[in-house]
Amino acid sequence: SDAYGHGLVPVAQAGLAAGVDRLGVVTVEEGSRLRAAGIVVPILLLGPILPEEIPRAVSLELEIPVSDSGFAARIAAAGRRSRVRPAVQVKVDTGMRRFGVRIERAEGLVEELSCNPDLRVVGIYTHLSSAESRDPAARAYTLGQIESFTALLHSLERRGLLPPFRHIANSAGFIQYQEAVTTYPFNMVRIGTLIYGYPEVEAPWTAAIRPVAHLTAPVVALREVGSGSPLGYSRRYRASSQRRVAVIAAGYGTGIPPCAADGGGVWIRGGFAPILGGVYLDHTMVDVTGIAGVEIGDEAEIIGPHIPADRFAARIGLHVCEFLVPALAGAERRFYR
Known part of the structure; x- marks a missing residue:
């Protein structure tokens, strides 16, 4: 592994x-x-x-x-x-x-x-x-x-x-x-x-004990979505009100499981941003409505001090290893001592 x-x-x-x-x-x-x-x-x-x-x-x-x-x-x-x-x-x-x-x-x-x-x-x-x-x-x-x-x-x-x-x-x-x-x-x-x-x-x-790994992905797009607008493949999510949506450069191709769409999210600029519409091959959309100052290039924390992997896994019904191993396997790594 x-x-x-x-x-x-x-x-x-x-x-x-x-x-x-x-x-x-x-x-x-x-x-x-x-x-x-x-x-x-x-x-x-x-x-x-x-x-x-x-x-x-x-x-x-x-x-x-x-x-x-x-x-x-x-x-x-x-x-x-x-x-x-x-x-x-x-x-x-x-x-x-x-x-x-x-x-x-x-x-x-x-x-x-x-x-x-x-x-x-x-x-x-x-x-x-x-x-x-x-x-x-x-x-x-x-x-x-x-x-x-x-x-x-x-x-x-x-x-x-x-x-x-x-x-x-x-x-x-x-x-x-x-x-x-x-x-x-x-x-x-x-x-x-x-x-x-x-x-x-x-x-x-x-x-x-504290987790040793942090996993982040950049925000690559921002969208303003009007009330009633559908999002994602098969129009899985429909906005109940005006929403601001960030797209991050991580998806199931890099180890985020599709089931993370139900309860998962990321941490951006001091706030939790829930996943909207699904997890896709290379990208995931998250709701940053109410999180001030989010910009393209910001790093979204997928695993880290605010969202430990075991907590993320529990939110989406997985054991920590079922989430952690594939999520880290697809990441570019940098090591610090």
Whole structure:
């Protein structure tokens, strides 16, 4: 996801400068970009890869997730051909039902991989499916995931099979279950949206966190629209009174979802300007009636201190990631320290 749209390499470099000692990516290509940028710390592939991607992942010294012995055998074979001993992490399914070996089979797989001289089992992990929820049923499910995975780790420890790195916490899990997911046998967390300023769930200490990304677009046109006049494709909006409309140079082609037309808006010259008529490919119309001094060339804040991405997303019925990632992905980036 290119660091949730924030820029993979600059974010990785900032994290390393702040003391991060391991990184995670979704694809082999992302791992390759980090290696090409001179980053040498361990990099875990968080998602499954295709068999044909194994040789490249091995050559890049990426830690590869494993959930079955057949795939592990392919990794070991690639390692022998390259004369290296690949690092793997065992992905366990404790309830997400997306990737991973089922928990009742995980111990056997760890034992098998640990006996393979061509592999290094450096970690084991699982993913929480509902950590952001405070619903009692969701909390019970999350605690069940934590308890079952913890029991697995203790069983592996008794048998001398416990991998060096053990982790379960995503951002929401870290916030809501901090003690349970950061104390022994856990020794690693996988923080995602939290480091970009979006906690997903509130806690007393998260109030000080601020989003790191601002997204703006210029006003490229201004229109005076009379009462009763239609706006946009299919005349979707009809002015109920005299309105002043600004057109900004951003649309769904640059990552603003069409559903933002229902409740979304931007911040211009100290005021909130709601979207009118729809979000189009490259442009969006907003109502600046009553906002004094708006001119062509003004910057409209789409994401920023006045409109954080999580608040914008909530207004239009999306999770923050569903809005944030595509919105930033299409933007020209400038980085500040």
